[in-house]
Amino acid sequence: MTIxxxxxxxxxxxxxxxxxxxxxxxxHGASVVLADVNTEDGEAHAKALGQQAIFVETDVTEAAQVQQAIDLGSTTxxxxxxxxxxxxxxxARRTLSKHGAHDLESFSRVVQINLMGTFNVARLMAPLLAENEPNDESERGVLVNVASIAAFDGQIGQAAYAASKGGIVSMTLPLARDLxxxxxxxxxxxxxxxxxxxxASLPDDARESLGQQVPFPSRLGHPAEFAQLASAIITNPMLNGEVIRLDGAIRMGPR
Ligand SMILES: NC(=O)c1ccc[n+]([C@@H]2O[C@H](COP(=O)([O-])OP(=O)(O)OC[C@H]3O[C@@H](n4cnc5c(N)ncnc54)[C@H](O)[C@@H]3O)[C@@H](O)[C@H]2O)c1
Structure with missing residues (x-):
């Protein structure tokens, strides 16, 4: 697909x-709908991007809000x-800590936002994309979901986060097959x-230490490098139904 x-x-x-x-x-010439619960940063970023961007306050767990963002984007x-x-x-919460057992509410919230929110977007985008005129490759749309290496190398305290990201990994192939x-x-x-x-919530030395654990390049990834991969996925029609690690070869240990 051309961007x-x-x-x-x-x-x-x-x-x-x-x-x-x-x-x-x-x-690269595309228009974007920024859908986020963070109104302040979302509006500021949309303004900085200019006429090719709008911000729509959206909680991904709410079907009506996601639908509204899709509708507004499509109309605009x-x-x-x-x-x-x-x-x-x-x-970050252990299954059992000195405070007792992991509460179910926070586990559920992480799964709701990360996994259910991602599926919510996929299912509500699908009918709109399916109506698009196909391009030369018979392509009508593309969905790029964000998992994490925690889906594979979940660390101590990451049961909820890893479960939510593991769900995103596991549904990649069936979503691709469905659509x-x-x-x-x-x-x-x-x-x-x-x-x-x-x-950024981590102290500087913790972030530096994390960066040094990356075999090569030994640093934290730049968000622009994620954008570069997302763009490659959008433009390469043969990429489908797969999860790509973008991690400088790091494999996380237990902690
Ligand atoms: N930064 C990393 O090292 C890293 C690593 C692996 C995976 N990820 C994943 O990448 C994605 C982006 O993370 P990031 O590092 O850019 O974090 P970030 O905190 O900078 O951005 C996340 C955004 O999601 C928004 N958000 C949170 N809950 C929402 C909801 N219910 N509805 C709509 N928007 C909501 C936040 O307001 C925020 O703007 C996340 O899914 C994260 O788990 C990040």
């Missing part, structure tokens, strides 16, 4: 990986060609450790 002239919904587009993808896509830009599901939250007849591709990216506001 120039296309339009994409980007959940989590107010910050980090989603914001970087939005910048990259707009720089004359249709949508795909979605990048970058919205996500992280949680193949509609000419819609589905891919997932499993980032390693990226320098985003999500990581």
């Amino acid at each position: 120039d002239g296309a339009a994409f919904l980007i959940t989590g587009g107010a910050s980090g990986l989603g914001a970087a993808a939005a910048t990259h896509l707009v720089d 830009f004359g249709g949508l060609n795909g979605a990048l599901s970058c919205a996500g939250v992280v949680l 193949a007849q509609n000419g819609i591709r589905v891919m997932a990216v499993a980032p390693g450790i990226f320098d985003t506001p999500m990581m």
